[in-house]
Amino acid sequence: MRDGLSLPHSPDAEREVLAAVFVDAxxxxxxxxSVxxxxxxxxxHNLVFQAMQELHEGGAGVDPVTVAQQLKDRxxxxxxxxxxxxxxxxDRMGSLANLEHYCEIVSRKAMVRRMIEAARKIETDGLQDIADVDEFLDEAEKGVFGVLEDRATSNLRHVRDVVSTAIDQIQNIVDAGDDVTGTGTGFRDLDRMTHGFQPGDLVILAARPAMGKTSFVLNMAANAALRFNATVAVFSLEMPSEQLVQRLLSAEGRIDLGRMRGGHIYEDEWPRLMEAADRVSNARMFLDDTPAASPxxxxxxxxxxxxxxxxxLVIIDYLQLMSGGTRHQGSREQEISYISRSLKGLAKELGAPVVALSQLNRGLESRTDKRPMLSDLRESGAIEQDADIICFIxxxxxxxxxxxxxxxGIAELIVGKHRNGxxxxxxxxxxxxxxxxxxxxENMMPP
Structure with missing residues (x-):
């Protein structure tokens, strides 16, 4: 109780739920x-309910006599x-007619109480000396989201119902004439190989400098947002958002980036630039250029x-520029492992693919064949372990x-790891x- 107010609860609903058990175990x-x-x-009421459950799960009868004995035994x-x-x-004589409604009341009151408890914990923790504000905010969000996740119920479904849903999904893909079942990249052969990046996937895109990593993911982001109407978040830890947009406009308008940055735009290019600006402006794309961002x-x-x-779709440019936070400052390899593991967790939590750019070891420069391999990933073997797909440019x-x-002008996108394909x-x-x-x-000519 605080300021004379008690936590939300319903004594009547709790009694009705328990009384119903004496009517029908x-x-x-x-x-x-649900409860x-x-x-x-x-x-x-908590203890009586536990006693009832224990009797029921043990195959014993549930009535006032057995419940009383179970309470005594415990x-x-x-x-x-x-x-x-x-x-x-x-005295209640229990009713089964409105049992589900009573259960809902009990469950919802409990949920509100847990939210209040989460808020109180945030207040208590916030009054302490906070060493890492980002971690405090993450824990606060986690507490709130934990309450929300309790609302989700995973009901058992007969396999025939799941088969029916799966057939409907397959039929929709057939009807659409497209085998992209995840988030499309717009690159035909890559999408054929992966069927689009799937929800929960961690995708690593790695290359040596000057290979075009940032250009590739920006093209992919634009394709996803403009062609597939996807909502895309791009976190650029190296380049300001304005420079990202300049690259997007150059690519979409097919205008020389160097000349555009120098203000040398030909008269016939202005219409293309404005059309590109209009398309990009209406894309469901969000940019963040916070440096050294943590997971x-x-x-x-x-x-x-x-x-x-x-x-x-989430894009991060690039992984090695992320910070592990103040509590994860061991060796650089340990920090990268933590970041990699966190990004995989993020993909699963969001139910969306996370694409993270990564550097490669310069050791490959000494090889005759300089095509990258998995062993060239820089600073941590955990990246290879956590990733569902690893691509090299x-x-x-x-x-x-x-x-x-x-x-x-020919680029090779090497898919070196594909967990499911x-x-x-x-x-x-x-x-x-x-x-x-x-x-x-074939016979492709410059625009």
């Missing part, structure tokens, strides 16, 4: 789907109020974005300046001036 199965012992506000008789409490329940900070922002707008022209014209190499066209990747087509 099998009603415990219905009650148990837990700790949902009862009064300790005496040493709960006095705390449960003894004969007085059982007498109150028998805790990213998680909090993604949770809010999902509540407000939904969230289909490789462009031969970065190392060989004397390539034939037909081989220039095939691996292989996807060839793409890269327009360096426009920082744009495209599906490769």
């Amino acid at each position: 099998n009603s415990l199965d219905t009650i148990g789907e 837990k012992a700790e949902d009862f506000y009064f300790e005496r 040493g709960w008789w006095d705390k449960a109020g003894g004969a007085r409490t059982l007498g109150e329940l028998l 805790t900070m990213v998680r909090a922002k993604c949770r809010r974005l999902k509540r407000q707008h939904g969230l289909d 490789y462009r031969e022209e970065v190392y060989k300046k004397d390539l034939e014209e037909s081989e220039r 095939p691996t292989g190499t996807v060839r793409l066209k890269f327009w360096h001036a426009h920082t744009r990747f495209d599906n490769l087509a």
Whole structure:
């Protein structure tokens, strides 16, 4: 009780739920789907309910005599109020007609109490000396979300119902004429290989500098938002949001980025630039350029974005620039392992793919064949373990300046790990001036 107010509860609803058990012991199965012992506000009701459940689960009869004996055997008789409490329940004569409604009242009152307790914990913790504000905020959100998650009930379903739903999903895919079941990237052969990035996937995109990592994920973000109407969050720890948008406009408008940054835009390019600006402005894309962001900070922002707008894809550029927070400052390898593990957890929590860019060890530069391999991932083997998909970008022209014209502008997207599907190499066209990747087509000419 605080300021004369007691915590929310309903004595009548609690008694009605318990009294119904004396009418029909099998009603415990219905009650148990939505009400837990700790949902009862009064300790005496909590103990009586536990005694009833124990008898029922043991195959014994549940009536006033057996419940009284169970309370005595457990040493709960006095705390449960003894004969007085059982007498109150028998006086009710229990009703099964409104049992589900009574259960809902008990459950909802308990949920409100837990939310109040979470708020009080936030207040208590907030009055202490907080070493890590981000972690405090994350714990606060976790407490609130924990109450919300308690609302979700996982009901058993007969397999025939699940089969029916699965067939409907397959039929929808067939009708759509598209095999992208996750978030599409817009890159045809990659989407065929992965069926789009799936909810809960952690996707690592790694490459050496100058290969076009940021350009690729921006193209992918634009494709997802513009072609598939996905809601995309891009966290850029290296580049300001304004520079990201300049790259987006260059790629979408097919305008030379260097000239555009220098203010040298041809007259016939202005219409393309304005059209690109209009498309990008209407995309469901959100940018954040907070430097050294921690997984805790990213998680909090993604949770809010999902509540407000939904969230289909998260992109982080790039993993090694993230901070593990003040409580995760061991070795750099341990910090990267924590970050990697946190991003996988974030993908599962959001039910959306998380794409994180990563650096590669420079050791591959000494090899004759400089195509990246899983062993080239920098600073932590945990990245390989946590990731569902690992892709590498490789462009031969970065190392060989004397390539034939037909081989220039060709990028290889190497899928080195795919937990639920095939691996292989996807060839793409890269327009360096426009920082744009495209599906490769024969006889492709520059725009």
